[in-house]
Amino acid sequence: MxxxxxxxxxxxxxxxxxxxxxxxxxxxxxxxxxxxxxxxxxxxxxxxxxxxxxxxxxxxxxxxxxxxxxxxxxxxxxxxxxxxxxxxxxxxxxxxxxxxxxxxxxxxxxxxxxxxxxxxxxALPSSGSPVFINGQLRIDFAAGCAFLGDKELHLTPIEYKLLCLMARNCGKVLTHTYITQKVWGTSWENDVASLRVFMATLRKKLESAPGSPQYIQTHIGVGYRMMKIE
Structure with missing residues (x-):
């Protein structure tokens, strides 16, 4: 190739x-x-x-x-x-x-x-297979659910929307403004504060060690990136 x-x-x-x-x-x-x-x-x-x-x-x-x-x-x-x-x-x-x-x-x-x-x-899912797989993480976009290994992740609607947005841009740095506009439709200071809270709760459900995240990397002052897991 x-x-x-x-x-x-x-x-x-x-x-x-x-x-x-x-x-x-x-x-x-x-x-x-x-x-x-x-x-x-x-x-x-x-x-x-x-x-x-x-x-x-x-x-x-x-x-x-x-x-x-x-x-x-x-x-x-x-x-x-x-x-x-x-x-x-x-x-x-x-x-x-x-x-x-x-x-x-x-x-x-x-x-x-x-x-x-x-x-x-x-890693981008093809149009014929709307499933994202990254390490132990699996997202079935059609069914609207996510799994970590064999265990389904119980996510709030905002957490699921954030996870899907990060997955569809796996490996790409997404700024606070980009994320808040996609998730909330606005980008006020309050939205950025809310983003940090939701990202923290998402990490608790997604990461085995939230203090040393494997999936979602923080770029301080800029935004977040989902890392591709080998």
Missing amino acids: NKPLILVVEDDAPIRNLIATTLKAHDYRFTLACNGEEALREAATANPDILLLDLGLPDLDGVEIIRRVRSWSDMPIIVLSARSEDADKIEALDSGADDYLTKPFSVEELLARLRVTLRRLA
């Missing part, structure tokens, strides 16, 4: 070359772009499977590129950026990015993020 095609958008030549060397060493196919216009052209014509995107490009801001790509494609987008503030991460993720890697980063971390993204794509 062919490795996915990865579009690398990075204007810093040493970083671009490092990423290219890393991908080549691990037999990934890739194509390169060094500015926003070139990135949009390659995204439209090369049909990449994953986009690695620097935000600080010379001609277009990376967030604008995310928004444009999201207008016609669902390809996973992993942001590579020196911008480390929560507000920058939230803006990129709310605009449609799937993950956010802060510079400087190790090649091992980059490869790990790529593996997470590929597992997320593989």
Whole structure:
């Protein structure tokens, strides 16, 4: 099976070359772009499977590129950026990015993020089989129930909705704003406070050790991610 095609958008030549060397060493196919216009052209014509995107490009801001790509494609987008503030991460993720890697980063971390993204794509339920399986967790979307091993999880409607939302985006960081808008239809401060409470109760039912969660990872100040279990 062919490795996915990865579009690398990075204007810093040493970083671009490092990423290219890393991908080549691990037999990934890739194509390169060094500015926003070139990135949009390659995204439209090369049909990449994953986009690695620097935000600080010379001609277009990376967030604008995310928004444009999201207008016609669902390809996973992993942001590579020196911008480390929560507000920058939230803006990129709310605009449609799937993950956010802060510079400087190790090649091992980059490869790990790529593996997470590929597992997320593989975990998405097909239209003909509306069942999600992740480790001991099984969600039957058609029946509207969830199981951990052989035991059915007794979830409130909000907890079940949260679990399904996380499962359908397994491996992807979801911001507080995204989650509250999907679950409550609004994103007020009270909604975020409620989200934390419901996420805590969901973890108690889902995790064997809520203090060391296996399924749902917290990104402090940003949101949550369901991890793919091997």
